[in-house]
Amino acid sequence: MTPALLSLGTALPPHVLEQTDAQDLYQAQPGTDRLNARLLRTVFGASGVARRHTVLSELVDHDARKDSPYITGDGRFRAPLTGARNRTYMEEAPGLFAAAARDALARCPAVDPTSITDVVTVSCTGFFAPGPDYHLVRDLGLNPATRRSHIGFMGCHGGLIGLRQAAAIATADPDAVVLLVAVELCTLHLRPARDADAIRGAALFADGAAAALIGSRVPDGCAPLLQLDRFRTLVIPDGEQAMAWTIGDSGFEMILGAAVPQVLEDNIHAALEALLEGPEGAVDRASITDWALHPGGRGILDKLEHTLDLAPEALRESRDVLATRGNMSSVTVLHVLRQVIDEAPPGEDRTVCALAFGPGLTVESALFTIPARPAAPAAHAHSATAVPTP
Template identity: 35%
Template sequence: MTLARLLGIGRAVPTNIMPQDQALQWARSHFSERYPAFERMAPVFANSGIRERQLAMPMDWYFQPQDWVTRTIAYRKVAGALFIDAARDAIANSGLVAGDIDMVVTVSSTGVATPSIEALVHDELGLRPDVARVPVFGLGCAGGVSGLALAARLAASKPGARVLFVAVELCTLSFRDDLANKANIVATALFGDGAAAAVLCTEGPAQVAIRSASEHLWPGTLDVMGWDVAPQGLGVIFAQSIPSLVTRQLRPALELLLERLDTTMDQVGRYVCHPGGTKVISALEDSLELETGTLDFERAVLADHGNMSAPTVMFVLQRVLADAALPKRDMLMLALGPGFTLSGALLEPTD
C-alpha cells in the first residue's frame, strides 16, 4: 500500500503573550469573590506546567462582555491569520508553493465560520480555484491526530496529490466570565491559542510516513469533555477528572488500538502525545510504562504555549522530528478528545 509521507510541518501563534503568574492574578481578582473555593483551586495555575500562553486577542478584550457575534468576528479574523501563517510555513518547509496544493483539510472546534476558514483565506494564501476543501468540526483536542490521519488517508487514496492539513484553535475566545465554576477556572489555567499545519503526499522527501490510524471511543463518556452551547457562547465541559480517567482506562483501550494498528508497544520507539496538562502527561507516562520525564517535548510545548487543543500535538511532533537523536523506529501519536475518544496514528521512518 502506498503511504502518505509527511513533507513538512508549520506552526503559528498569536502575538499576545500571557505569563501564567499574570493569569493567576487575573483569575483571582475575577473569580475569588464569586467562587468561595477559588483558593483551593488556585494551585492549578502553578502546577499546570505552563510558563506562558499566547492569546488570540489583547488582554483588555477579555474584560469586556462578549457574545456569539463578537466572538465570531474575532474567530474569523485571528483564525484566518494563523491559518495563513501556519500553512505558508508548512508549504515552504515542504519545498512547495500554495498553488501546488490539491486538497485542504481544516480542523477547528473553537469557532464557526461559513464559508469555512480555508475558503475565507483562499485568495490571500494563493490556493487554486479547483482545490478540494474538507472542513472538520468537533474533534477538540483529538483533532491534531485525527485530522492528520484523515489528511493522510486522503493523500494515500490519490497518489501524487498534495494535501494540506491545518488545525487552528482559539480556545481563549470561549472564555466565559459569567461562569464562576470549577471547569471554567481550570480552562482559564490551561488553554491557549495557536495553529499547526502539515503537507502530505505519497511522493517527495520526508522523515516519516503515516502507516495507519485508529480511534477508540469509550461508551458512556459523552459528558467527559466538550462544549456547552449558551447564548453568551461556548462553555467548556469537564465532567470528570481526565488524568484519573487516563490512569484507569487508557491502557486496555491502547492495547486494542495497537492491535488494530498491527503493532505492539515493544515496536514503538517514541510516543508523541497531546499534552493536555501536566497531570495528563504523568498519567500517560504511567499508562505507557515510561520513565518519568520521557515525554519531555510534550512538557516543553505545554510550558511554552499551554493546551492549544488540536494543534498542540503537531507542535510536539515538529520538535520530535527536529531532534538529532530521534531513533529510526516507529512513532505513535496519541491524543484524547471529546467522545471521550483516544485517537492514534502510527508513523514509520521513510529510510
C-alpha cells in the same frame, strides 16, 4: 504506498500571557472568596503551564483594554455574547491559518502551492462561511479547483483526525498533495471562573496554529518527516460526561471533568492494543521510541506516564509544549509532533506513537515512522512563526 508527512509548520499569536499574570487576573475578579481563590491557586499551580499565546492583546496589555469587549480597564471580565466572540474569530483566525500554511510551504520548497490538490482545515473555536478552507485557497493563490473540507467542533483530538483524513486522501489518490491546517482561538471563550471545570479551562487553554503537507509521492528535494503508518479511533464507554464542548449564549463552554485522567487510565491500554494490532500487522510496543501525547493538562500526562510505565523523559516534548504554549486544543499534538521530529537523534528509523483525546471520551491514536536522516545543524532548530499584530 504509505503516505508521508512532507512538512509541518506552526504559528502563534504575538501576545504572551504568563501564567502568574493569568492567575492574578482571575483572582482579582469581583466575588472571588477565599475558597475560590484557594481553588484558583491550586489549579493554576498544578496546570503545568508557564505561559501561553493569545490573540487578545487586552489580556496582557492594560492599555489595550480601553475599548475591549472582553475586559474592562480595571481588569474585570465582561460577558460578550457568542456572536461577538465569533466576530473576533472571523477577524483573527484567517491570518493564523495563512501564517501556519506559509510556514509549512517554506519548509518544503519542492512543493509548489499550485500543486496542492486538497485542503483540510480543523477548528472548534469559531465558525464562518465561506470558511478558512476558502480563504486559504484565495490567500495562498491555490488552484480554484482545489478540493476542500473542514473538520469542525471535534475538540482536542481534531489534529490527529485531520492527519487521518489527509492520509486517507493521499492513500486513495497517490498524486494528491494535501494541505492540512488547524487553528484554535481558545482564549476567546475565557470567562470568570467559579466552578472547577471552568477554572481548569482558564488555567490551560491557549491559541495557536499548525499546518502540514501530506502526500504519497515525495517530490525531488524533499525529505519526508514522517511515514503515516496507521490510525485508530476508540470511543470509551461511559466517558461522555467527562469531557464536552458546547455553545452557550456567552461563548463556547468546556466541560473538563476531574475524572478525565482516571477514565483515560482505565481505557488507554485498550486504545493502545487496538493501535498495535490490526490488518497492517502486529507491532511490538517495545519498538516505540518516541511518544507524542496531547498534553491536555499535567494531571493527564502524569497519569498516562504512570499507567503506560513510561520513563520520565518519554513525555518531555508534550510537557514542554504544555509549559510554553498551553493547551491549544486540536493544534497541540501537531506542535508536539514538530518537537519530537526536531529532537529525534539522527542515523536511525524511529517509531512514534501519537495519542490525543476529545469529547466522548474518544481516543485518537497513530503510529508514525521518522525515517533515518543525517544530523542537522543546530541553527535549524524549530521555532514557531509569530503572527505580527495587525
